[in-house]
Amino acid sequence: MNTYDKNDAKSIEDYAQQLIGHTFREVESWDAPSQVQEDEASYGNKSRKGGLGNLIEEKFFGYKVNSDERADFPEAGVELKVSPFEKTQKGALRAGERLVLTMISYEKAIESSLYQSHLWNKCKLILLIYYLRDKALPNNLDYRIHFAQLFTPPDEDLKIIESDYKTIADKVAAGRAHELSESDTMYLGACTKGATAEKSTVPQAYYAPDIKARKRAFCYKNSYMTYVLNTYIAPGKEEYEKIITDSNELKEKTFEEVILSRINKYAGKTDKELCRIFDREYNNNKAQWIDLTYRMLGIKSNKAEEFAKAQIVVKAIRLEENGHMRENSPLPALKFKDLVSEAWEDSELFTYFDETKFLFTVYRKVGEEYVLKGAQIWNMPYDDLNTTVKKGWENIRNVVKEGIEFYKTETGKGLVIKNNLPKKNDNEIIHIRPHTQQTYYVFEDGEVFGKGRLSDSDELPDGRRMTKQSFWLNNEYIVSQLEDKLKK
């Protein structure tokens, strides 16, 4: 085995590439290149987070793990990260986790700019070691390393990361760390640290000693790392379009300001006029209002690179003439068995709102057409998520856990299956509703009900099946979150 020059990033990368194709178990059996020889039998322990990273540091690079504010290879300025990826059903890669960079300290003043911060040491040059997480394997040590590559965010991303840093630092410095959420920012996030909220909530000693906040760390978001994987590490055929093609645009305005100004420029036009401007068929169905949003942003497809990296979801909000929003807004599908097995902070629903930003484009009906009012970038306030949504989620989960009761009801259109799940009015923010093509149930006695097929249904914890459901955002809640000027 070759060795490496700790002063030279390229040499460290070359050395690391010997890992490619090997499992952690194999690496563990190699001779460490230096003094670290003590046996760490727990590297592969699934409950020990970071075990695999420690193995690489100690058994492969031969240095002792530390929690230094400097980079792991200080002379070369390289930070080592060992992280999992997964393959989606379509074969694209997805980061298994956000990339945690360094803790946010509440004990001392926070550096006001990224380039002067200790974070910069940890995020400017990273040696990414990516392994495939195959949950079918019994032991983490059997996971295999696929990539080992240096990574530095490109300039255009650094502009956004710089602005993300400022957003987080400003909130901390204002004594508002307790209101932080990963979805406050685009690529660089402030993620929670620690096993549970109870154990990991501490006073904001420096800026607001009387107010406790979750421990948090700077991270590159999962969505950002997924993009990095598919673009720099293992380029695939995923095709995204950049909204911002000239990064000089970010010198004077933030990303959000650019987005909003591009859309607001068209405020006052109707959906019909916009369809004409962008040469789109005006047909009032399909995803017309979302398509128009992307056209106003200046891209031809509905795949915006920046939105993928920052996990921004476009939602078209249409208000009726009286200001009411007629329909509720669906969220991604729900899996009952996950719902009952996950803790709140690991749940699909929490994670979705904690990490997702929304771009609302708001229209209001006038006569037969909808007039564009403008746009708003929104993420769910921390309190709403952790009180109201959490409560709604728990109530739904409890019914699913205990076994949903179904009632066949005869209606004018034939039999309909009613249930005892919480209803829309039981929670101010979310509710649960069917969301698929057709109805499909399988009851306890094996009876099948509905015009759909198996794939229209989802298995309940007790083995029965129910028509696929989604969480939905209550229309009134969305309206309540809109800026006044967009509602008038």
Added chain:
DNA sequence: GCATGATCATGC
């Protein structure tokens, strides 16, 4: 008028 269960339409 609106909640609820059901379903349509399209693009990937």
Added chain:
DNA sequence: GCATGATCATGC
């Protein structure tokens, strides 16, 4: 074939 945005039909 499925996920997701959009919408419908009934009954209270």
